[in-house]
Amino acid sequence: MTRPDDAVILVTGGSRGIGAACARALADDGWAVALTYRTSPDGAARTVHDIEGAGGRATALELDVTDAGAIGAAVEAAGATLGGPVVGLVNNAGVRADDLAVSLDDDAWDVVLDTNLTAAFRLTRQALRGMVRARFGRIVNVASVVGPRANAGQANYAAAKSGLIGFTRTAATEVARRGVTINAVAPGFITTDMTAGILQNGALEAIPARRAGEPDEVAACVRFLASDGAGYVTGTTLFVDGGLSA
Amino acid sequence: MSTTVTAERVEQVVYQALESFGADPSEFSREATFEQLDVDSLDLAELSQIAEEEFGVPLKGDDVKGIRTVGDAIDLIVSRA
Numbered sequence: 001m002t003r004p005d006d007a008v009i010l011v012t013g014g015s016r017g018i019g020a021a022c023a024r025a026l027a028d029d030g031w032a033v034a035l036t037y038r039t040s041p042d043g044a045a046r047t048v049h050d051i052e053g054a055g056g057r058a059t060a061l062e063l064d065v066t067d068a069g070a071i072g073a074a075v076e077a078a079g080a081t082l083g084g085p086v087v088g089l090v091n092n093a094g095v096r097a098d099d100l101a102v103s104l105d106d107d108a109w110d111v112v113l114d115t116n117l118t119a120a121f122r123l124t125r126q127a128l129r130g131m132v133r134a135r136f137g138r139i140v141n142v143a144s145v146v147g148p149r150a151n152a153g154q155a156n157y158a159a160a161k162s163g164l165i166g167f168t169r170t171a172a173t174e175v176a177r178r179g180v181t182i183n184a185v186a187p188g189f190i191t192t193d194m195t196a197g198i199l200q201n202g203a204l205e206a207i208p209a210r211r212a213g214e215p216d217e218v219a220a221c222v223r224f225l226a227s228d229g230a231g232y233v234t235g236t237t238l239f240v241d242g243g244l245s246a
Numbered sequence: 247m248s249t250t251v252t253a254e255r256v257e258q259v260v261y262q263a264l265e266s267f268g269a270d271p272s273e274f275s276r277e278a279t280f281e282q283l284d285v286d287s288l289d290l291a292e293l294s295q296i297a298e299e300e301f302g303v304p305l306k307g308d309d310v311k312g313i314r315t316v317g318d319a320i321d322l323i324v325s326r327a
Binding site for chain 1: 288291
């Protein structure tokens with residue numbers, strides 16, 4: 001099955017970083033893109049402007065992905081605004097709140113699990129309703145090399161991202177015969193606001209590629225996984241980490 | 247959203263849905279079990295969604311867990327409409 005006409009893809013956290021790069025790449029591939037933002041309306045508007053300037057279609061929606069009551073309305077708004085079925089979803093919105101496990105407080109644990117894992121589950125549950133009926137869907141979860149690989153100070157982030165990979169595998173098998181694929185990408189160290197200040201010389205030496213990755217390099221992988229050509233790829237995790245986890 | 251809900255209309259919609267899931271229409275009857283028709287939990291989840299879209303009847307997971315036959319599904323939807 002191929003992507004329906006006027007297909008819409010929802011990209012959470014699309015105002016900057018990996019999310020913005022994904023939004024641009026997906027629009028370039030013919031998707032109508034609804035990108036969400038929480039704290040960066042200007043960044044979201046810039047991304048929409050970039051996409052429209054390149055001949056694509058996009059809209060920006062304000063959404064706190066941890067607000068369970070807002071998920072249904074957001075998915076509906078994405079489809080209504082862009083005039084097409086929401087058959088794509090990129091669960092990219094994420095936060096970190098680092099501390100050692102011995103010191104991590106409940107709030108730091110909860111916000112990271114809620115934003116990076118539970119939100120992805122809720123959005124997937126909502127989006128699958130339309131995808132299953134449409135007999136077509138593409139869901140890409142932005143996980144991380146952290147989780148499968150240890151990173152001291154990020155036990156909460158690691159738990160959320162590992163959980164996201166597990167969720168991806170099982171959910172993918174449930175809906176595969178409906179033409180819906182669910183995959184994850186696992187970025188390593190990517191040059192974004194989230195990693196600003198983290199990357200130092202020592203960290204770079206651990207990366208076989210000896211450099212951080214760029215958001216566009218992750219977006220290229222998301223673009224592929226969301227494409228018609230990736231219809232037989234599901235339940236898998238594509239590591240985009242310069243060899244860090246090899 | 248909801249039209250006049252008759253048992254006949256519900257049966258028609260249920261049968262159409264089952265056929266779209268790949269079940270063999272020649273085996274359809276009220277007594278046919280979902281197991282016999284090779285209709286599984288994903289299909290029933292979609293059937294629940296169809297019931298909600300067609301008849302405004304929201305079915306939760308627990309509602310669907312107890313149904314075994316086509317007749318069970320038809321009766322459940324009719325009773326909730």
